[in-house]
Amino acid sequence: MNAFFRLKSLSGFKKSAYYSNQSAINKIAFREKSLNMKFTTVPTKPFLDQKPGTSGLRKKVKTFQQPNYLENFVQSIFDAIKAPQGATLTLGGDGRFYNREAIQIILRIAAANGFGKVLVGQGGILSTPAASCVIRKYKTFGGIILSASHNPGGPEGDFGIKYNIENGGPAPEKVTESIFTISKQISSYKITESEEVPLDNLGTYELGKMQIQIIDSVYDYSELMESLFDFDAIKKLFKSGFRMKFDAMHAVTGPYAEEIFIKRLGASKDSLMNCIPLPDFGNGHPDPNLTYAHELVDILYAENAPDFGAASDGDGDRNMILGRHFFVTPSDSLAVIAANARLVKGYSKGLLGVARSMPTSAAVDKVAEALQIPCYETPTGWKFFGNLMDADKVTLCGEESFGTGSNHVREKDGLWAILFWLNILAIKSQSVEQIVKRHWTQYGRNVYSRHDYEDLPIEIATGVINHIRDSFSSITARVFGKYVVKSCDDFSYTDSIDGSVSTKQGLRILFVDGSRIIFRLSGTGTEGATLRLYLEAFEPDSAKHDIDAQIALSELISIAMSISEIKERTGRDIPTVIT
Numbered sequence: 001m002n003a004f005f006r007l008k009s010l011s012g013f014k015k016s017a018y019y020s021n022q023s024a025i026n027k028i029a030f031r032e033k034s035l036n037m038k039f040t041t042v043p044t045k046p047f048l049d050q051k052p053g054t055s056g057l058r059k060k061v062k063t064f065q066q067p068n069y070l071e072n073f074v075q076s077i078f079d080a081i082k083a084p085q086g087a088t089l090t091l092g093g094d095g096r097f098y099n100r101e102a103i104q105i106i107l108r109i110a111a112a113n114g115f116g117k118v119l120v121g122q123g124g125i126l127s128t129p130a131a132s133c134v135i136r137k138y139k140t141f142g143g144i145i146l147s148a149s150h151n152p153g154g155p156e157g158d159f160g161i162k163y164n165i166e167n168g169g170p171a172p173e174k175v176t177e178s179i180f181t182i183s184k185q186i187s188s189y190k191i192t193e194s195e196e197v198p199l200d201n202l203g204t205y206e207l208g209k210m211q212i213q214i215i216d217s218v219y220d221y222s223e224l225m226e227s228l229f230d231f232d233a234i235k236k237l238f239k240s241g242f243r244m245k246f247d248a249m250h251a252v253t254g255p256y257a258e259e260i261f262i263k264r265l266g267a268s269k270d271s272l273m274n275c276i277p278l279p280d281f282g283n284g285h286p287d288p289n290l291t292y293a294h295e296l297v298d299i300l301y302a303e304n305a306p307d308f309g310a311a312s313d314g315d316g317d318r319n320m321i322l323g324r325h326f327f328v329t330p331s332d333s334l335a336v337i338a339a340n341a342r343l344v345k346g347y348s349k350g351l352l353g354v355a356r357s358m359p360t361s362a363a364v365d366k367v368a369e370a371l372q373i374p375c376y377e378t379p380t381g382w383k384f385f386g387n388l389m390d391a392d393k394v395t396l397c398g399e400e401s402f403g404t405g406s407n408h409v410r411e412k413d414g415l416w417a418i419l420f421w422l423n424i425l426a427i428k429s430q431s432v433e434q435i436v437k438r439h440w441t442q443y444g445r446n447v448y449s450r451h452d453y454e455d456l457p458i459e460i461a462t463g464v465i466n467h468i469r470d471s472f473s474s475i476t477a478r479v480f481g482k483y484v485v486k487s488c489d490d491f492s493y494t495d496s497i498d499g500s501v502s503t504k505q506g507l508r509i510l511f512v513d514g515s516r517i518i519f520r521l522s523g524t525g526t527e528g529a530t531l532r533l534y535l536e537a538f539e540p541d542s543a544k545h546d547i548d549a550q551i552a553l554s555e556l557i558s559i560a561m562s563i564s565e566i567k568e569r570t571g572r573d574i575p576t577v578i579t
């Protein structure tokens with residue numbers, strides 16, 4: 001029986017106020033072993049490849065299973081963050097293969113490093129947004145999240161680890177750089193010898209002087225969602241015969257969906273699919289897009305399709321939104337959410353501002369302009385939104401990579417986006433397609449697509465990028481059919497709050513009419529290189545809004561091919577994934 005079955009079978013456990021009511025805490029001391037418990041310092045040698053990428057350290061499971069590999073990295077985190085003695089840490093992961101083993105190791109290292117308490121999701125489970133919620137709600141000294149997001153899991157798959165700071169968001173670059181620097185010099189780590197900590201029963205355990213509190217994985221997050229959205233309106237929507245299909249892709253959101261959609265919102269059981277999480281995600285690729293969530297896509301494009309379809313990824317921070325026979329691009333989803341935010345309880349006072357990552361389409365910029373609120377353009381990765389949210393500059397933010405979120409936590413949040421859509425649908429009584437098309441009529445359509453070339457040899461992918469950069473001076477002001485190049489650059493960002501500068505964040509070819517071609521290399525892969533090509537063209541004419549994005553973008557695609565020489569240099573005729 002895997003972790004998730006245990007978690008599921010305990011989902012009826014009384015969840016009320018186990019934080020405030022200490023007497024309700026089932027205190028089980030780790031008696032035998034606390035007597036024999038020993039702190040040891042283990043000599044180790046550095047691994048030189050522990051550089052965190054776009055979202056933490058991601059490697060093959062086999063890499064993490066090497067002796068001392070995880071231990072070194074965790075000790076490097078603790079050395080870098082310098083938590084005060086007795087501090088509290090949040091800990092949980094997406095339940096992928098090696099999650100449980102890693103939790104045990106991290107608990108032992110935390111105890112030896114002087115933490116006073118660790119809040120651990122039951123069964124070692126916390127979705128990424130739920131971890132962010134717990135860090136913020138209980139004001140812990142940050143947290144460690146175990147996930148490789150949407151990357152495949154299982155013994156041959158990927159594993160990942162990242163540290164989130166006290167605001168609940170991913171550590172900024174200065175912290176991840178310091179972790180990396182320490183990891184290259186580490187000579188020992190501290191660890192406690194102990195028996196396995198039972199992760200499946202809610203309650204408090206003691207590991208030396210450190211308390212381990214096993215918390216309900218879904219309760220705090222579900223409460224937060226209920227405080228932001230009009231659950232009564234959504235309940236009525238479901239009662240009225242509205243049909244939804246949510247695909248958890250055998251990943252972490254299954255138990256969350258069960259609690260929120262079925263128990264709290266009264267959706268029918270058949271609204272959920274693939275909601276039993278598995279350590280290998282059923283051998284799937286838990287990435288909610290048109291390629292990997294094809295099972296859901298087929299249902300939404302079938303004859304008797306439901307009204308609404310949605311999916312989330314391995315760790316629950318991504319989302320895909322579908323209507324009946326209709327796909328909402330993540331960039332459009334962010335814009336629609338921004339335009340309708342005032343209709344939704346938690347956002348009825350209006351938005352402070354919005355932010356999007358650079359490659360995300362400028363659809364939300366148009367909404368911000370109409371609402372007369374600021375719109376920020378940041379590099380790829382959620383970590384760049386944290387400062388803006390902490391400084392109350394933005395309420396909503398999003399990325400074209402199926403990430404949408406708000407200042408309710410400091411991570412993108414898949415179920416939150418889905419609930420936002422349900423809340424809008426409940427109030428507007430229009431279909432998903434009508435909502436998006438009316439939005440385009442009002443603001444114009446930013447036709448958008450991303451083409452990924454996965455698993456390329458690193459030198460070849462870097463060669464393509466260098467070649468494009470070298471072409472900048474010769475293509476500036478050049479005319480390609482109906483497109484004229486306005487400027488080209490390698491995107492660089494200065495954080496307006498702390499002044500930090502991030503360079504080389506993606507190559508941009510900007511056209512006079514506002515269209516864009518962007519190239520960048522992925523920072524989350526674990527094998528070879530992934531080259532991403534982002535394409536955007538603005539179409540103000542609503543008579544042309546029904547056209548398929550690949551057709552509307554075909555001229556830009558050929559321009560991108562000719563400038564980059566992708567086909568010649570990689571030998572690939574078509575991208576691996578088109579979203």
Ligand code: G1P
Nearest residue numbers: 054055381382399401522523524
């Ligand atoms: C990808 C996405 C990026 C997202 C990150 C983490 O990073 O493109 O928007 O923040 O995953 O989910 P990349 O692989 O492009 O570096």
Ligand code: ZN
Nearest residue numbers: 149150315317
């Ligand atoms: Zn994710």
